[in-house]
Amino acid sequence: MSTEGVDDSRRRFLLATSTVVGGAGVVALAWPFLDSLSPSAKALAEGAPVSVDISKVEKGQQITVFWRKQPVWVLSRTSSMLASLNQVTPRLADPKSEQPQQPDYCKNEYRAIKPEYLVMIGICTHLGCSPKLKAQAPDPAVDPHWLGGYLCPCHGSKYDLSGRVFTGQPAPLNMVVPPNRYANDTLVVIGEDPHENKSKA
Numbered sequence: 001m002s003t004e005g006v007d008d009s010r011r012r013f014l015l016a017t018s019t020v021v022g023g024a025g026v027v028a029l030a031w032p033f034l035d036s037l038s039p040s041a042k043a044l045a046e047g048a049p050v051s052v053d054i055s056k057v058e059k060g061q062q063i064t065v066f067w068r069k070q071p072v073w074v075l076s077r078t079s080s081m082l083a084s085l086n087q088v089t090p091r092l093a094d095p096k097s098e099q100p101q102q103p104d105y106c107k108n109e110y111r112a113i114k115p116e117y118l119v120m121i122g123i124c125t126h127l128g129c130s131p132k133l134k135a136q137a138p139d140p141a142v143d144p145h146w147l148g149g150y151l152c153p154c155h156g157s158k159y160d161l162s163g164r165v166f167t168g169q170p171a172p173l174n175m176v177v178p179p180n181r182y183a184n185d186t187l188v189v190i191g192e193d194p195h196e197n198k199s200k201a
């Protein structure tokens with residue numbers, strides 16, 4: 001655990017992680033037992049889309065679910081978090097998400113379908129560590145101009161609250177946004193594009 005554990009965002013994160021509901025929670029709990037599944041069931045668990053109920057995710061809170069063995073974050077962004085995204089643009093390596101690190105429908109400053117919810121794979125694009133949410137702003141311990149974002153504990157790469165990497169970091173790219181769609185206002189399906197399998201959710 002990093003020092004992130006002592007701040008409010010981390011406490012909220014831990015609470016959310018322990019209370020994830022729906023299919024995603026089932027997948028996470030079932031993970032240690034994958035080896036005992038039949039080949040077809042195992043393939044489904046490893047690669048199937050994951051439905052996440054976000055109705056209880058509070059503003060400023062982040063939850064983690066697993067899809068294809070990768071941590072996927074769902075961050076509920078506050079209005080001040082959203083406002084910070086414009087302010088950091090001059091300091092970003094790829095502010096317009098020109099690199100193919102997200103589906104086309106998330107190629108915007110929010111890197112999301114709904115601005116208030118960031119859905120993103122929580123893996124640093126340098127060497128694969130998992131960055132920590134540093135939502136507090138300002139936070140001189142991270143950066144003199146910090147407005148909130150993610151800090152990688154391995155080599156210090158910094159990202160904004162859309163997962164866009166700052167210039168001059170070891171990480172070369174923005175973090176990856178996976179395919180995702182909304183089955184309804186509070187159910188996000190990770191691993192499917194908006195036009196896919198609407199009847200399944």
Ligand code: FES
Nearest residue numbers: 124126127152155
């Ligand atoms: S793995 Fe994140 S900065 Fe190196």
